[in-house]
Amino acid sequence: MGEIFLKAFEALWQVLVAGVVLGAGLPALFALGIRLQGSGRTLATDGASYTTPVTTGGRAGSFVLFGVCVLAVLFGIFLIVAGGFGLKLFG
Structure with a gap:
């Protein structure tokens, strides 16, 4: 009986880690990429905003x-399309 709970908690832990990485990590990387695209914006002392080219x-x-976000999405699509084969490669 205890072995069943141990396996259940192990599976729960894996789902939790995947959810945090994919559910919060990838959107955070994408948001950071968007933020870096706006790195050329400067704010003057009078409150006006001047846009210069992105560094x-x-x-x-x-x-x-x-690129990391695109690769993660493509890897997810690969796992879905490959079905059982993709899961056998990583588990």
């Missing part, structure tokens, strides 16, 4: 973060 570092960082 090279901001552009490169945002492309990397967007």
Whole structure:
């Protein structure tokens, strides 16, 4: 009986980690990429906002973060399409 609970808690832990990583982590990376795209904006002392071109570092960082998000989505699609084969590869 105790072994059943242990396996249930192990599965619950895996679902919780996946939910936190995919449910909060990927949107946070995407939001950070959007924030880096706006890294060229400056605010003057009179309250006016002037937009300058995005810095090279901001552009490169945002492309990397967007790439990670796209790869995660494509990997998820792969696992869904591959069905049992995809699950056998990782578990």
